[in-house]
Amino acid sequence: MAQAFPYTFYSCPCVDTSTPSARVRDKRSSQYSTHTKEEEDRTFDPRKSRSNFSLYPLEHLLYCEDCHQIRCPRCVSEEVITWFCPSCLFEVPSSNIRSDGNRCMRSCYNCPVCTAPMVVNSLDSENEKHVRLGEDGEAVQPPGPFYLSCPYCQWSTLEIGVEFEKPNNISGQLARLANGGKTVPTLREREKARDKRKEAEELGKRPDEEEDEGVPDEDLPMDHDIRFSNLSAFYKSQLQTDTMGGDYGYGSSSTLSRIMSMYSGSGAKKSKKDRPSAMREAFGSDEGFQVHNRSSEDEVIKRMRQLGWEGTVSPEQRQSQIQSDVRFAADLRPVPTLLRTKRAKRCRTCRHILARPETKISSSRYKIKLLALNNIPQISLKALPRQAETSVPGITAPVPFDYNKLQPFMANHFILTIRNPLFDPIHVTLATPAVTPGRIQSKVTVLCPEFEVGANTDVWDEALTGPGATQKKSQAPSSTELGASNPATQAEAGKVWERGRNWTSVVLEVVADKADPADLEGGLDEDEDVLEIPMFVRIEYETDITDEIREKDREKGKETGGADGRVKREEAFWCVLGAGRIGALPKLG
Template structure:
């Protein structure tokens, strides 16, 4: 029990948003029936796969739905090197083995970028440590690779270069001479020849299948072009007898003995170093070699339901801007836990939730909370002798301000937050803790009824906003739906979207959130709860020792003054 309490103390509070991840294969009637369900089970087995922080979510502006990384489709825009920012054509990515073909190398020790350095003095004759370590150039080569972080250089393994340009091509020649590379290339040629012989001529080569869109053309041509010729061609599943290009590579003798009698741990490579050199995964540091830097990709992300573009970066590798960037942080209210005291069993505790409005128009928020129920095994057994599952209420959540408004986002007012906060705090409504800029903080009263490992509860957020039809948010035009359209997810629903006579579009959306507050502790003696007051006032625990002592002191002072009189 003590070990369990020690682990639960490290649970951090969080606010996660729920994504329904609609299945496009389901009929529309099934999706609409799921939408009508108002219950949300936070103890379901798949809740951890459908709730995410708001920073990892997107927002589809066409179907008005939250989209998570699982329900978006990615398309590769371009390949580029993160070091030299050189854009690599898609056709040459496979031939270059998804690595940069220029002078971009990675340090085998610390994985930082290596630089080409000219040697100021003639180099001694390199003594290869093992036959697998390559020596690219002859003795006295003037260039080598050096790391400015860990001070490693390629001279330690006898690797130098004749020219300062085309280092990848020079190193590629030595890599092609490796026995395992030769054997793999020979094996690939063997099966490519067999597939080329048994595949109709209308299909595309395997080297073009990695290009986006070419695989669809391949299926189209095989279905509609020259079908008679394809069926008439004789196919054979017999593969020619394979003969190895190189002899069997025997393992190194004495490697196990060297590891057993090892005295210096620093001579053994780490797991990260071996994973960066997957070809042979050397155990000794002296066998590590510089590797070419892997290529990176820029990708377009689309909504799987409506194919609307959510993320579209600039195609140039040097550009960091986005043409389209529909993230949840810029479209739905952000919820954070502003104040969280310790949760005490069977005692009311008040917490503060902060709602921030990222939109340029005022929104009206309505909150709804369900009863927190979990299923636990009871000691009462059924007729079969198995323990039964009983629903137990673990806590009670009271929203003191279920309806409130949030002012629109304004960049100018961010510099006057203190002045705005002090003016609005005096006129705060019941349950409103603070209003500052484009955010509103409300008070929730939590009463834990069971000592659980993690206290969490669902919260349904429904907000309404009004904007003009041609309103643009960060250069992206929003297209509103008509009131007759329906949505396909119960995670966030568009209840009603309509336009009035003043060309204003009213949009009402709702989504589920899961708020985790950590573990619940037993009540220490002498405390009865925690109350949160507005800004500028003191925060005092109700029924605590401090308040009783102040009351007794005031009583003593009044008694003393009366006796003196």
């Protein structure tokens, strides 16, 4: 495990998906009573493979105020709020995403070689150095042609023979140009040429030579856009025609009326009629069908021998292209910038919003963000400092603690600190198994399992209204303060070690077991000698009743609070404390 010692991970309730949710248990309490009791009695085992997917640092977790539970990335569902381009920060409507795809359709492109953003430059070098000014003193657009260039690797569209007439609307111009500067016909032009060829074939005439130039060669691979356009037109014509099945074509009015009569019941007594014949498949390049031939593969191999290794593309460059069958550097094209999204997160159980960013593209703030760090106590662990005598009598020096070499069969004391982020005092109950789960069984003891933690109030409130404001000099320090300040004092059972404004520290005693590979069948597994302590934390507190709490309790049919205007809350969760790594036994003699 690469995590530095000591560490604390929190377990999300989704560790066991077979456990029914709280709503299901309320409806079927009798059915799941036995199952729930077994779940409560079972100790959380951090070494199970399933547990690795539910342990997170507290900073990575969210909190649901309706369910009063921790929520990890697996427990939330995401909703896309806005789509935007990271280069030009232009917000793209969702309707455009369905029609144009998830790439920027303006002038934002990335380099196909190094993926850096590309810029538009003019071929006129004089205008690049000195900006032309008009009669009014305003900058005048330099004359074309223009090209896209990468400022990082110096790749440009001039290497593939593509130039642009205008510096804007690069997407529209690039769609009309193929590598080498050849003009690509538009969809409407391809449809007109295809209709003319079909009419000529039906009449038995030969198409004109100008129209033959736009017909793709059967031996050469077709462009993806042309192939998709031909296939789409072919299948649309198949669905709209009525000649294949007589009155029962797929798009005929008689077929639609027959389907409606089946659901209305008026056609149930009619005799069953034959099913329409199946649609035929595409045939020929005009219909989007292309036959694989060996001559094209031989041409590719011959070209690879001529260009060599430098003339081919890498797997990363090939995957970044829209057409993934690109093999040569001369076939690379600028890649449109992928759009980014801003997403909101909801709880999968109650659909409550957990995080919602602002819709403004340039803003990185959140309107709503329910962090577990602001609702769940923060638990930290550190070793109890040890003191060693020096050469000077009566003076001791701290001994550094090595977390990577915990001595087996010796008592190691740790300070467990609980910090309260809430504005109400909480009552904390800690529970941990006497022996850690797994083949290496270490003994764990919490000297003070129940204690109080103060509210997260202002620091000045404690200084002005606290008991230490009037009795700071005259009052004698308590036993707990002596235990924290005097290293020679031993920790006592049932007493806290140190207490602050919104935090409390207790002592945790750990007796590590030996981690000898010779005593274990099959030897030590990976990180099996790491001492991980599962701990169950339960907190209780009282908070003021708000209108939101009353409304939620009214929906659930519960009574809200008592006469004093406060309501009791209770939360519980599992966490894992990484105390260190068990070392080897000291050698005798």
